[in-house]
Amino acid sequence: MDRRWVVFVCAAVAQLVVFLGAAHPFISEDALEGHGSTGRSLLQAKTNCPINFEFMNYSIITSKCKGPQYRVEPCCSSFKEFACPYTDELNDLTNDCASTMFSYxxxxxxxxxxxxxxxxxxxxxxxxxxxxxxxxxxxxxxxHTVRGLFPAVGAALGVAVALLSHLK
Incomplete structure (x- = not known):
């Protein structure tokens, strides 16, 4: 097999791995529901959340999601606006991010x-x-800056390797 073809395939596979490793744009049901359960979670030690939720601006939620009716659209859209930037941390069930965030x-x-x-x-x-x-x-x-850079860096590296392999 031609060496350039092997290098090109390796670069394409590397790009695919970087792309698939990028942030998953969902907050899982486990993260949403896990904060209230006390069953198995008592036996599992959780690490501290790397995000300090204590001093965040909760007015994004509190200004739009008001009782006693708690309408679904304003409550859920404001919750997503607040929580979605932290999907990776909230979905990591080995830390206490979801329970800490919901507490605040x-x-x-x-x-x-x-x-x-x-x-x-x-x-x-x-x-x-x-x-x-x-x-x-x-x-x-x-x-979030690093997470956003991974696909771009992977693409740049893939293109560079492909171009260099064709020059030889």
């Missing part, structure tokens, strides 16, 4: 337990955050 949401908004888990559904994969990731991602967060 409930503290500042005085919402009934499970409001967002019961009312906000987009499908089997959980809440679809595709529309919220690019618009609301915190640009000061290095986690």
């Amino acid at each position: 949401i409930n503290l500042y908004g005085k919402y009934p337990p499970g409001l967002f888990a019961y009312e906000c559904h987009d499908g089997k994969q959980g809440l679809n955050c595709t529309a919220y990731l690019n618009d609301t991602a915190d640009t000061t967060s290095s986690a």
